[in-house]
Amino acid sequence: MSGNYRGKHVLQNGRNILLWAVGAAAVLALIMTVVFSIRAGGTPQGPGGQSSEPPMGTSSSEIDSAISSMGSSSGSAQPPPDVAVDPPEAVPYDFSQPVPQREAVENGYFDDAAFVGDSRTDGLMLYSGIGTGRNLTSNGLSIFKLAEKKALKIDGKKYTLLEALALEEYGKVYLSLGVNELGIHNDKGFYNSYCAAIDEIRKVQPNAVIYIQGLIPLNEQQIEEYNGNKYNLTNEHLRVYNDLMRQAAEEKQVVYLDLYTEFADENGALPEGVSRDGVHLVKDACKRWLEYLKTHTVEFDELYPDGLPGAAEPDISTEDGSVQG
Amino acid sequence: MKKLLTFTLALALSLGLTACGREQNDAPPLYGTSHVKAMADAGAFSEELEELDGDTAFLLYKLADCGLEREDLKDCAVLRSAGATCEEGAVLVFAGADEAEAAERALKDYIQSQIDANTDYRPAEIPKLEEALVDRRGETLLLAVANDLEAAKKAVE
Numbered sequence: 001m002s003g004n005y006r007g008k009h010v011l012q013n014g015r016n017i018l019l020w021a022v023g024a025a026a027v028l029a030l031i032m033t034v035v036f037s038i039r040a041g042g043t044p045q046g047p048g049g050q051s052s053e054p055p056m057g058t059s060s061s062e063i064d065s066a067i068s069s070m071g072s073s074s075g076s077a078q079p080p081p082d083v084a085v086d087p088p089e090a091v092p093y094d095f096s097q098p099v100p101q102r103e104a105v106e107n108g109y110f111d112d113a114a115f116v117g118d119s120r121t122d123g124l125m126l127y128s129g130i131g132t133g134r135n136l137t138s139n140g141l142s143i144f145k146l147a148e149k150k151a152l153k154i155d156g157k158k159y160t161l162l163e164a165l166a167l168e169e170y171g172k173v174y175l176s177l178g179v180n181e182l183g184i185h186n187d188k189g190f191y192n193s194y195c196a197a198i199d200e201i202r203k204v205q206p207n208a209v210i211y212i213q214g215l216i217p218l219n220e221q222q223i224e225e226y227n228g229n230k231y232n233l234t235n236e237h238l239r240v241y242n243d244l245m246r247q248a249a250e251e252k253q254v255v256y257l258d259l260y261t262e263f264a265d266e267n268g269a270l271p272e273g274v275s276r277d278g279v280h281l282v283k284d285a286c287k288r289w290l291e292y293l294k295t296h297t298v299e300f301d302e303l304y305p306d307g308l309p310g311a312a313e314p315d316i317s318t319e320d321g322s323v324q325g
Numbered sequence: 326m327k328k329l330l331t332f333t334l335a336l337a338l339s340l341g342l343t344a345c346g347r348e349q350n351d352a353p354p355l356y357g358t359s360h361v362k363a364m365a366d367a368g369a370f371s372e373e374l375e376e377l378d379g380d381t382a383f384l385l386y387k388l389a390d391c392g393l394e395r396e397d398l399k400d401c402a403v404l405r406s407a408g409a410t411c412e413e414g415a416v417l418v419f420a421g422a423d424e425a426e427a428a429e430r431a432l433k434d435y436i437q438s439q440i441d442a443n444t445d446y447r448p449a450e451i452p453k454l455e456e457a458l459v460d461r462r463g464e465t466l467l468l469a470v471a472n473d474l475e476a477a478k479k480a481v482e
Contacts, residue, residue, distance in 0.1 A: 119408050119446070126385065127375050127407060140446035153438070226409065276372055280408025283375040 093303050095250045098258035099211075099296040107131055109297065112171035114208075116161050116201075117141070120216070120280060121176050127283040128290035134170070136161045142181035143193045147200065162197075166204035171300075173201050174293070176213040178241045179279060183232040187240060194248040202252075206308065209300050210254040214242045216263045216289070219270040222278030233279070235268055253309050255298055262292050356416045356465040358402035360481045364414045364469060365404060369477035371412060374404035382415065391431040397424045411443055411450035414477065415468040425464045432459045432468055439470075 110133040115121050122137040124130070138151030138161060150158035154167070165173065175197065181190065194212075201210055215238050223229045242260050249256040263285075265271040270278065274285045281289065365374065377385065382403045383395050397420045405413035419425040440454045458469040458477065469477040 123408050126377065126381055126405070129378075131380060139442045151442075276407060277409035282407050286407075 090305050093255075093298070095253050095255065095303075096246075097256075098214075098246075098261075099255050099298050101295050102297065104291070104294040105297050107294075109294065110172070112169075113174060114165055114168075114170045114172070114205075115174045115176070116146075116165060117174070117176035117213075118180055120179060121174075123280055124286050124289050126286075127281075128286040130290050134168070136164050140180050141177060142184075143177045143190060143197060144181060144184070146177065146193070146197055162200050162204065165201065170205050170208050172211065173205055173208045174211045174213060175201065176215075178215045178238070178245065179218075179233065180231075182234065182237050182241065185237070187244060190241060191244045191248055194245055195252055198248060198252040198254055202254075202308070207300065209298060209303065210252075211257055211293075212245050212249045212254055213257045214245060214260045216259050216281070217268060217270045219272070219275055219278035222270075222275060224278075226277040239268070253303070255303065257293070257296055259289065259292060262288075353462055355463050356418075356460075356467045356481065358400055358416050358418065360416050360467065361402040361404055361414045363480040364471065364477045367473075367476045367480035369414065369469065369471040369473050369480060370404070370406075370410075371472035372406060372409055374412065374414070375407050377403040377405055382417070386417075386428070386431050386435050388428055388431050390434075391427040393419075393424055393427055393431075396420070398428075410472070411439055411447060411454055411470055412472060413468065413470050415466075417466045417468075419464045419466070422461075422464050425461050425466050428466055429459060429461045432466065436468075436470070 107130055110130055113132075114134040114136055115125060116136045117124075118137060118141045119139045122135065122139070125133065125135040125137065136152065138149065141149060141151060141161070147160060147162055149160060151161055152159045152164045154164060159167075177197075178190075184190075198210060198212070201208070217235050217238060218233055220229065220234060223233055239260070246256045263270060263274065273282075275281055364370070379398055379401050380395070382401050383389070383393075383398055385403075385405075388398065389395075398417060399420055400418040401416065403413070403415040403417075405415075417425070417428060419428060436454055436457045436459065440451060443450055443454065453470050453472065453474075456474055458467065458471075458474060460467045467481060469481075471477040
């Protein structure tokens with residue numbers, strides 16, 4: 001009996017030791033878990049024990065950047081030298097949207113700019129106070145005639161505006177045409193002509209930012225009073241042209257300036273006092289136009305960080321077919 | 326006889342001096358920048374015109390093309406249509422008569438370029454351009470492309 005009792009006692013003691021050991025192990029594991037969590041950064045646990053997600057709108061690059069900065073601030077979490085860290089990818093420019101507003105540039109920004117347009121643009125150059133930039137304008141010019149009308153005389157020789165544009169190198173080209181052809185209902189032709197004009201401008205000015213300026217609205221009542229609106233200029237068709245110009249800008253990967261929204265009143269028209277004939281802008285409005293241009297700029301490298309889309313490789317072959325090194 | 330000769334010479338000299346004086350007094354006064362506002366106030370223009378500064382005027386009239394420097398244009402007053410018409414009025418004051426003479430040629434070229442640029446675009450404005458007044462007095466130059474040219478002329482008399 002005693003032996004049995006003793007045997008039972010020994011057995012009971014062994015069970016107690018085992019229970020203590022298991023309990024101690026569990027406590028130790030819990031302590032280690034807590035300590036590990038704290039040392040690893042202590043990601044707070046959400047309700048139900050799930051990790052909290054990053055806030056909406058936080059991009060993976062922002063998270064990567066935040067992690068990177070955390071590591072560098074501690075000074076102790078340097079990545080191993082054999083681990084390559086990819087630089088954050090640049091967000092491609094969205095050519096479907098108008099140029100967003102940003103801090104105003106000085107007038108000197110336009111020192112290397114060419115302004116291609118009609119009499120409205122001529123007004124901008126004369127009355128806005130811009131004081132710089134190349135005035136390549138022609139009264140009554142339309143996009144349909146841009147490539148053929150010999151509108152400028154330089155040193156006694158006549159040039160089309162595109163030919164004149166090719167005579168010097170520019171960093172920016174501002175294009176504004178469309179009002180004089182509002183009475184011509186050839187929308188497909190208008191779109192194709194705009195695309196062709198952009199191609200031509202890019203051909204002669206490959207390093208320039210090309211700005212397509214949406215048409216500033218009209219005051220149809222003033223036009224009616226001034227000349228009976230004999231050319232049938234309407235804001236309805238102007239909006240169609242603006243949409244086509246925006247599409248052309250996206251198609252050709254150039255930027256679009258939404259001047260229509262800047263100037264239109266609640267009825268989509270040019271307000272009273274901005275023009276005397278419903279088309280051409282008075283001096284104060286030209287200044288406002290310039291201010292818009294100064295606060296809506298974009299750099300070439302932002303648009304084309306990897307070079308122009310579809311840009312041909314430079315031709316380095318010679319006439320005899322050999323290739324220069 | 327000697328007295329008669331002396332009297333005749335004195336009379337001739339006196340008449341000559343008087344004639345010279347009259348010639349000097351008859352010379353029209355120079356144009357002043359205030360004449361531009363005077364033309365506008367006289368109703369020479371059919372619409373309210375916009376002011377241009379000297380730098381812009383120098384570029385607009387292509388004064389560099391006739392060999393002038395910006396410093397040669399000492400003062401000016403320019404009013405010009407924002408685009409509804411081709412009307413404008415200007416008085417330009419130069420460093421000297423030679424500069425004004427060179428600028429006169431530039432203004433005539435400018436008027437011709439306006440005719441060329443607007444023949445198809447604003448044909449109703451062509452008569453105003455064809456009748457444009459470009460007049461030089463000493464080192465000053467007047468330009469008037471007006472709806473009522475007679476009113477402009479009276480305003481600067």
